[in-house]
Amino acid sequence: MKFIHTSDWHLGRQFHNVSLLEDQSAVLDQLIEYIAQHPVDAVVVAGDIFDRSVPPTAAVELLDQTVTRVCGELNTPMIIIPGNHDGAQRLGFGASQMKQAGLHIISNFKQMLEPVVLESEQAGQVAFYGMPYSDPEQVRFAFGADVKDYDQAHQVLVEEIKAHLQHAQKNVLLSHCFVDGGESSDSERPLSIGGSDRVSADHFRCFDYVALGHLHQPQQRSEAHIRYSGSLMKYSFSEQHQKKGFTLVTLDQNGFANAEHVALKAPREMRVLEGELDDIIARGKTDPNADDYLLVRLLDKHAILNPMDKLRAVYPNVLHLEKPGMLIGVEQQMAQAKLARSEVDMFRDFFREAQESELSSAQDQALSAIVKDLLKQ
């Protein structure tokens, strides 16, 4: 049995105030074309299908077209869980009506325990369990479990699923979380502050495959069958060298057999260009990919009038400009330094806001000691 593992589509995302919907649509076309050419048994999407809980109408329409082509025209079941960017209840509307048509949206804990079972010659029955994205609070409330962090919450959820596993079946889990040690990117929204969002890969070992979402870089965690597919496309300049696409998973009679990264190519890449203005403009005149989304770092030492206009004459999609080489850069750096307040400063600000008074000097000393201790760890 072969299935596609993908995640983090973030449909409707804006990037430096530019809508990426057209690019997302082009990449999804490639995904659909792949399925048309190389039929698979299922497509699983491990969360963050939309970029926000109330997505723009055009993003809803793009997802509608995509599921109609995959489930309808290509007759390929899709299994979707919400991520931290999605609104689970909204995404879950009509879920029970859609199941018959092969669209399975798993958006609550009840549905989590009712796997989607698909039959295959090579691997027999394969049960897909979807764990909708959930924070410790939701797990505490739903299961009356005393959980303090994401790790304990996911342990409870996995235990619930384990009680339902049928060992004659192969078992696949979809989960949207931050597995400990994973490599993060700039375009992910933190699940919580301070590291309490990390989940141990140990919980996941018992499944034949774990399709993870949240981290935007494709990667395996701890074992070859516990993987992030990475995001549909690049969502920050820091991802310029990351591979983007989906993971093609093969299961056989022994369970996990293989995972292969299949590349998808966005019509416009995200790139960083560094150099002096004249050089960059000269390069741009013959650059075949001049409409890529660009961050330009100008190294010129002197002031330049309207650099953005000049750059956009050859690179129309310059989205951000940095001028580390110019004098004005010094001021920028000073401003940034001012912004980069220490943890102690930030807590002082917070205390002032919340308590409408200053920390006493004893409190201040205690705070400094605690922060110092924490930063040492």
Add this chain to the structure above:
Amino acid sequence: MKFIHTSDWHLGRQFHNVSLLEDQSAVLDQLIEYIAQHPVDAVVVAGDIFDRSVPPTAAVELLDQTVTRVCGELNTPMIIIPGNHDGAQRLGFGASQMKQAGLHIISNFKQMLEPVVLESEQAGQVAFYGMPYSDPEQVRFAFGADVKDYDQAHQVLVEEIKAHLQHAQKNVLLSHCFVDGGESSDSERPLSIGGSDRVSADHFRCFDYVALGHLHQPQQRSEAHIRYSGSLMKYSFSEQHQKKGFTLVTLDQNGFANAEHVALKAPREMRVLEGELDDIIARGKTDPNADDYLLVRLLDKHAILNPMDKLRAVYPNVLHLEKPGMLIGVEQQMAQAKLARSEVDMFRDFFREAQESELSSAQDQALSAIVKDLLKQ
């Protein structure tokens, strides 16, 4: 064949800053209970299922539960069109995946021409055509038709449907519009300003039944088979004496046979109470429906300290207070008079905003003459 015609649920509506969701849920329970006791062949909802294009999550969940009970548990197909309050594209997500489960959401012109055909012993095949709410602009764009107003737009849409009608079938139309001569209520949002939203009932005669939505009072237009079911419940105090519920429609081998209003009772009524404070409070102490939503008109002639608090001690859901009997009322009336600007004044304001200059005296005279003429008609 029997089906339920309902419309204007406005799920998620606020009334004087109070959420009506709990009341809406209770009324929908009655509708579902009715179907459980008296099975029908279909439920048609003629628009304004939500109160706004991006409904609150809890309203989405209520609709999800309702369709799961009606289509799933009671195995009764539902046919839904968006109204002017709904966001058609959002409401239409997953429409093609939901059809197999008996949930038919008709949210674009393509789907309008693909009727939902249901079979019945008494009336043979019945084709349900849904006309998603659309303004003249949308019809102009979609059909390249030169239409100036809602009447012409609906004529074009009906002609499109007529070209698809199969005369061996009975034909039912769902439409969300303002049929000329209809009686409106305070809780409907005007489709356009100045009467250009009226649609002639003549277009609709050729159908066996026309299930209309938009007007909140149940009523027939022109012929017995062209009807508004009215809204699910009262949405303004001016509707205090209106009947609310749904229309039970019967078709037989000759087409339309009968339409019957079936009442639904909201847990809290909307009522207007008029009288002096002491009398109203005395009445309230023994009023079995003291938790109704109330507008209170105090007729006392003297000033009263905190009348709202005193009233809410017996009537907890007093939502609005008018004091026409008090001195303060005079000021209120003056303020209202100031607000009630004449048509000429309003046009002068508009001209000033749009043109950044005043009307010339010749323009002003011409305007006054035109408005006088129009108001005479």
